[in-house]
Amino acid sequence: MNAVQSVAEQPQNITAVHAEVAALKEQVAQLKAQLDWFKRQLFGERSEKRLLIDPTIQGNLLAGLGGEVIATPAPAEKQKISYERRKPRAPGTVNEQGLRFDGTVPVETIYLGPSPELANVPEDHQSLISEKISYRLAQRPGSYVILKYVRQVIKRLDTDEIITAPAAANVLDKSIADVSFLAGMLVDKFVYHLPLYRQHQRIKQSGIELSRTTLTHLASRAIDLLTPIYTAQFEHIRASRVLTMDETPIKAGRKKKGKLRQAYFWPIYGEADEIAFSYSSSRASRQVREVLGDNFKGTLISDGYEAYEHYARRHPERLSNILSVISVIP
Secondary structure, three states: HHHHHHHHHHHHHHHHHHHHHHHHHHHHHHHHHHHHHHHHHHOOOHHHHHOOHHHHHHHHHHHHHOOOOOOOOOOOOEEEOOOOOOOOOOOOOOOOOOOOEEOOOEEEEEOOOOHHHOOOOOHHHHHEEEEEEEEEEEOOOOOEEEEEEEEEEEEEOOOOOOOEEOOOOOOOOOEEEEEHHHHHHHHHHHOOOOOOOHHHHHHOOOEOOOOHHHHHHHHHHHHHHHHHHHHHHHHHHHOOEEEEEOOOOEEEEEEEEOOOOEEEEEEEEEOOOOOEEEEOOOOOOOOHHHOOOOOOEEEEEEEEOOHHHHHHHHHHOOOOEEEEEEEEOO
């Protein structure tokens, strides 16, 4: 009886085993999927590391750890909303030179008087028909400001002649830059060592659109204005009876990729507490002659560089005029 009963129960045991094996296979598959996901988070591409965990995997993981499976909420209904908005305006060109700025830039308006040609014309013979407006970029301590010039355009009623007040004088003709801006730009660059590209960034952050090419061009033109002053000061320094001279190495100009050329400044200091810098691409002794000129007579104070002694030996006719060459060892 026991044997017959055992044979009858075998199909039921086999079915239970198959069900258990199937459940284990399903669990192994789930664990393998979880393991693959964790591997992708640790060792996968950067874009894969940003993947969010699958809610079904997360629920199975919690179930495997004995936690409570939280049902995934149904996605909220989406509502499509359409609207129109005005296209943002780009900063407008305010004059023919292309000076552009936004509303955050302060503007100072300067009203210019009528043209001198109208000084002797009675007011009842004049009729204001329009105004001409031009802009210049100016600088104030720590900020930028736009100077707005308003010029009256007058029509003479007796002659129908159109007369416009002359534009305000400027150091650079037909330029968008005021003299205050040019002076501030050169002081920032050569006194405070602020390169033009950094000044360009500061100008842009102030709300003013100005190309770096324009900034470089303005710096070049402003330097040309100072050339006569530099020349006159240099000649006045070389007229001193006692001069101090030295050479200072600098890096200027690209020699090859990743390397700059070696150049030198030759500062010369005079009796009137004036100093001028002469630029040269070499440290040759001929630079001493070029800096001192042909008419120097007096005492030269320098360091022990042989170029100064070489200058004295090469010009014996001037030796009596060079009272002494003093070597100052720092």
